[in-house]
Amino acid sequence: MNIAALMASVIPxxxxxxxxxxxxxxxxxxxxxxxxxxxxxxxxxxxxxxATFYFRFYLSRALESAGRGDAYLDLLQPWRDLLGQGxxxxxxxxxxxxSDCHAWSAHPALDxxxxxxxxxxxxxxxxxxxxxPAPGALTSLSAVHPHPKGSIRVAxxxxxxxxxxxxxxxxxxxxxxVWSGREYPLHGGTQTVITQ
Numbered sequence: 001m002n003i004a005a006l007m008a009s010v011i012p013x014x015x016x017x018x019x020x021x022x023x024x025x026x027x028x029x030x031x032x033x034x035x036x037x038x039x040x041x042x043x044x045x046x047x048x049x050x051a052t053f054y055f056r057f058y059l060s061r062a063l064e065s066a067g068r069g070d071a072y073l074d075l076l077q078p079w080r081d082l083l084g085q086g087x088x089x090x091x092x093x094x095x096x097x098x099s100d101c102h103a104w105s106a107h108p109a110l111d112x113x114x115x116x117x118x119x120x121x122x123x124x125x126x127x128x129x130x131x132x133p134a135p136g137a138l139t140s141l142s143a144v145h146p147h148p149k150g151s152i153r154v155a156x157x158x159x160x161x162x163x164x165x166x167x168x169x170x171x172x173x174x175x176x177x178v179w180s181g182r183e184y185p186l187h188g189g190t191q192t193v194i195t196q
Contacts, residue, residue, distance in 0.1 A: 006062035020066045052093035054104035060111045069115040069134025117143035129175030163195045
């Protein structure tokens with residue numbers, strides 16, 4: 001319910017940050033794994049179920065809506081754990097799972113481009129692009145996103161709060177780069193933007 005409320009932007013502004021922090025804390029916590037099964041546990045988060053692998057798609061949308069994409073990479077630990085278990089496809093939810101190959105659980109492939117690299121449509125038919133990077137703790141990042149008119153290529157370097165972004169757009173595409181609340185216009189071709 002909290003994730004849906006954040007996605008719909010129905011939380012009053014003065015309570016939004018606290019709810020986002022709560023949702024992130026629940027997503028980071030291995031709910032239900034306490035020794036007592038979560039009943040009467042010392043830490044209340046033990047009693048709150050975390051979002052399943054597939055439902056974390058909506059968690060990603062909630063983080064985007066709340067401007068907290070910076071937390072996304074830290075929330076990929078469940079997928080790292082699955083790799084450690086030898087899985088090369090993604091189950092529907094943690095064991096016991098009825099499906100060890102569930103397409104909805106593969107959404108990090110989308111969200112690494114959409115949330116972390118920040119590349120998303122800004123008009124119907126992807127006629128414009130809006131790039132809002134959320135690299136979290138990363139100090140550099142490069143990505144290529146397919147587009148109907150060609151590839152969108154980005155390379156970011158971070159030094160403190162300053163972003164250096166080299167962005168290549170298809171020749172007929174324009175858009176905007178957003179960093180720290182400021183917008184920088186983009187045009188077709190290659191450009192480098194150094195934020196203040």
